[in-house]
Amino acid sequence: IAGITQAPTSQILAAGRRMTLRCTQDMRHNAMYWYRQDLGLGLRLIHYSNTAGTTGKGEVPDGYSVSRANTDDFPLTLASAVPSQTSVYFCASRGQGGLGYTFGSGTRLTVV
Amino acid sequence: AQSVTQPDIHITVSEGASLELRCNYSYGATPYLFWYVQSPGQGLQLLLKYFSGDTLVQGIKGFEAEFKRSQSSFNLRKPSVHWSDAAEYFCAVGYSGNTPLVFGKGTRLSVIA
Numbered sequence: 001i002a003g004i005t006q007a008p009t010s011q012i013l014a015a016g017r018r019m020t021l022r023c024t025q026d027m028r029h030n031a032m033y034w035y036r037q038d039l040g041l042g043l044r045l046i047h048y049s050n051t052a053g054t055t056g057k058g059e060v061p062d063g064y065s066v067s068r069a070n071t072d073d074f075p076l077t078l079a080s081a082v083p084s085q086t087s088v089y090f091c092a093s094r095g096q097g098g099l100g101y102t103f104g105s106g107t108r109l110t111v112v
Numbered sequence: 113a114q115s116v117t118q119p120d121i122h123i124t125v126s127e128g129a130s131l132e133l134r135c136n137y138s139y140g141a142t143p144y145l146f147w148y149v150q151s152p153g154q155g156l157q158l159l160l161k162y163f164s165g166d167t168l169v170q171g172i173k174g175f176e177a178e179f180k181r182s183q184s185s186f187n188l189r190k191p192s193v194h195w196s197d198a199a200e201y202f203c204a205v206g207y208s209g210n211t212p213l214v215f216g217k218g219t220r221l222s223v224i225a
Binding site: 030031033035040041042043044045048050058090092094100101103104105106 | 154157158202212214
């Protein structure tokens with residue numbers, strides 16, 4: 001089934017640890033995005049990639065990094081997790097023509 | 113900078129009543145407009161979108177939205193709400209090319225019997 005797969009579904013992480021959230025899509029979409037969702041704040045863009053090999057910073061990029069080695073994968077890395085990074089993380093992709101996003105099911109991350 | 117405002121944080125309606133969720137955006141160019149719905153613990157699902165043409169657009173699950181350029185609004189409506197419509201609703205705005213979508217903070221809809 002075409003779509004976006006995020007892993008893990010949920011994770012409890014000790015502060016200071018490194019963590020990579022995985023995102024894979026099979027729709028050959030060029031653009032991919034990482035958002036975090038927090039109560040009362042909606043979805044805020046962390047990083048994005050318009051095409052393989054390029055990335056850009058969103059609204060809240062500090063403490064996060066991304067890479068886009070190929071079209072399908074767009075991992076998000078927390079180099080040294082802090083409690084304020086406790087959130088639900090959504091990966092999304094967009095095809096050509098300005099159509100809406102396809103979202104993954106999210107990763108619920110708790111940093112303790 | 114572009115922004116999206118959803119003035120209502122939480123709305124409660126009775127089952128069978130009509131619904132209108134408000135969305136206003138701030139930007140100079142002609143936007144692409146979207147409404148997404150998120151059920152508890154789930155990802156976001158696209159309800160409907162507006163790119164151009166007829167300003168009244170129909171979506172899934174009986175929802176519709178009207179683009180009003182003069183008011184910079186894209187309000188979501190449903191004539192008769194069902195209990196299963198209880199969810200979080202997000203308005204989003206985007207533009208041509210690869211500009212990332214900007215989302216509103218969401219409106220939580222509760223449906224009572």
